[in-house]
Amino acid sequence: MPAGDDTRRRLRVGRRGPVMVEGPVEVVTENDGTHTSDRFQNAICTCARSRVFPWCDTSHRRRQRPAGSARADERDRAATGRQEDGPGRHPGRDLQEVFQEAQVSTAVAGATPHHTDPPLPHARGELSEAVITALREPGSPLPSPAAVAEQDPFGEDLQLLLYVLYELHYRGFRSVDADAEWDPGLLAVRAAADARFLAALREGTGDADGGGDGDVAAAVEELLVEPVGHDPDSVSHHLRRSSELWQLTEYAALRSLYHLKEADPHLWVVPRLWGRAKAAMVAVEYDEFGAGRAEDVHARLFADLMTDLGLDARYGRYLDHAPAAALATVNMMSLFGLRRSLRGALAGHFAAVEITSSPGSARLAEALRAAGAGPAAQRFYDEHVEADAVHEQVVRHEVLDGLLEEEPHLAPDVVFGIRATGFVEARFAAHVLPAWRAGRSALRAPLDASPPR
Numbered sequence: 001m002p003a004g005d006d007t008r009r010r011l012r013v014g015r016r017g018p019v020m021v022e023g024p025v026e027v028v029t030e031n032d033g034t035h036t037s038d039r040f041q042n043a044i045c046t047c048a049r050s051r052v053f054p055w056c057d058t059s060h061r062r063r064q065r066p067a068g069s070a071r072a073d074e075r076d077r078a079a080t081g082r083q084e085d086g087p088g089r090h091p092g093r094d095l096q097e098v099f100q101e102a103q104v105s106t107a108v109a110g111a112t113p114h115h116t117d118p119p120l121p122h123a124r125g126e127l128s129e130a131v132i133t134a135l136r137e138p139g140s141p142l143p144s145p146a147a148v149a150e151q152d153p154f155g156e157d158l159q160l161l162l163y164v165l166y167e168l169h170y171r172g173f174r175s176v177d178a179d180a181e182w183d184p185g186l187l188a189v190r191a192a193a194d195a196r197f198l199a200a201l202r203e204g205t206g207d208a209d210g211g212g213d214g215d216v217a218a219a220v221e222e223l224l225v226e227p228v229g230h231d232p233d234s235v236s237h238h239l240r241r242s243s244e245l246w247q248l249t250e251y252a253a254l255r256s257l258y259h260l261k262e263a264d265p266h267l268w269v270v271p272r273l274w275g276r277a278k279a280a281m282v283a284v285e286y287d288e289f290g291a292g293r294a295e296d297v298h299a300r301l302f303a304d305l306m307t308d309l310g311l312d313a314r315y316g317r318y319l320d321h322a323p324a325a326a327l328a329t330v331n332m333m334s335l336f337g338l339r340r341s342l343r344g345a346l347a348g349h350f351a352a353v354e355i356t357s358s359p360g361s362a363r364l365a366e367a368l369r370a371a372g373a374g375p376a377a378q379r380f381y382d383e384h385v386e387a388d389a390v391h392e393q394v395v396r397h398e399v400l401d402g403l404l405e406e407e408p409h410l411a412p413d414v415v416f417g418i419r420a421t422g423f424v425e426a427r428f429a430a431h432v433l434p435a436w437r438a439g440r441s442a443l444r445a446p447l448d449a450s451p452p453r
């Protein structure tokens with residue numbers, strides 16, 4: 001954050017965690033010399049446990065063994081062993097093949113700009129069929145809000161319908177009129193779908209009436225405890241242990257729906273904030289968007305990771321492959337970002353992402369290294385180990401504290417945003433982990449094909 005007196009640099013020192021120093025900085029260490037950083041804020045390790053010392057990587061966090069984790073460790077080891085023996089391996093995607101495809105894919109990515117509008121996806125039920133048809137042929141009948149309100153909120157049909165309607169506010173779809181974004185009929189369908197999804201998220205987090213307990217400090221504290229050893233319910237723990245390239249590739253394809261528009265849904269909250277919260281939110285977003293350098297935009301780093309893994313890095317390429325549990329993680333961000341009434345939930349969600357990202361990214365970087373992925377694949381997660389150790393501090397102490405200072409009544413929604421993030425991520429893990437443990441794909445179609453219409 002800018003110093004009150006611009007002749008002085010501001011350091012933020014707490015009893016726990018890193019010392020925060022405004023950048024650019026040069027840090028001289030005892031043994032290995034000088035380290036420089038141009039980040040707007042820098043988190044300097046004070047526990048001496050960081051693997052990227054002198055920068056913080058959140059290694060200072062308290063650790064706790066999850067209940068029943070010893071047995072879970074064994075179970076997971078057994079599953080990993082089976083995969084290594086052969087029968088569980090994903091058919092036809094050995095390392096050499098993936099790297100051969102990477103060369104082809106680089107050529108494709110070079111010829112086709114990442115910003116090309118994606119085609120409309122394949123429908124997954126009556127409701128998404130009607131909406132997709134209406135986008136293709138304006139004027140065709142739309143589903144009634146009553147029909148939308150009866151749908152399974154986490155089912156394939158409703159999640160795809162939501163994804164398609166939200167996407168109109170981002171980049172839209174090829175051959176779809178940009179003004180469809182503000183079509184009253186489509187907005188009415190989305191309002192009904194929003195309400196259904198939001199009610200299900202509140203129910204899933206035990207906050208059905210929207211009242212919540214509002215204990216932001218306790219909700220944040222829960223996120224700051226790292227499990228001791230292996231957490232069998234965590235996707236990044238699983239991937240670090242399995243280090244299977246085909247699983248990492250599927251993970252990247254699924255996450256591309258968000259990472260290729262990384263930090264975009266969070267920008268919508270900026271005009272709804274004030275003072276410290278606004279200044280800090282913009283500072284973190286500035287970092288997410290490459291601090292003025294196109295080659296460092298996080299979405300671009302993810303596109304490079306995808307190319308390294310032999311994936312097609314075009315925006316929206318894997319929408320048809322993503323099951324509802326993956327779509328819900330992105331739809332929740334769009335819902336929170338687009339609705340001013342949910343600005344507290346958006347801030348809570350953003351805090352949850354930034355707080356949990358650094359240790360998770362370290363596991364994913366390790367998994368990619370162990371799987372023999374290329375340097376660009378590792379770089380995305382390596383960058384997030386350091387960047388998010390900084391973002392975590394800024395979001396907790398400036399965005400959340402600043403927002404609650406201005407609008408204390410939003411505390412229950414901040415907690416809801418934190419819990420809803422954990423809820424949709426747990427549903428995502430519950431979808432992908434059993435498939436991968438059984439040696440099956442977690443996608444709706446093989447990576448080199450699209451599902452039939």
Ligand SMILES: [Fe+2]
Binds near residue numbers: 262288298
């Ligand atoms: Fe990022």
Ligand SMILES: [Fe+2]
Binds near residue numbers: 357391
């Ligand atoms: Fe971040």
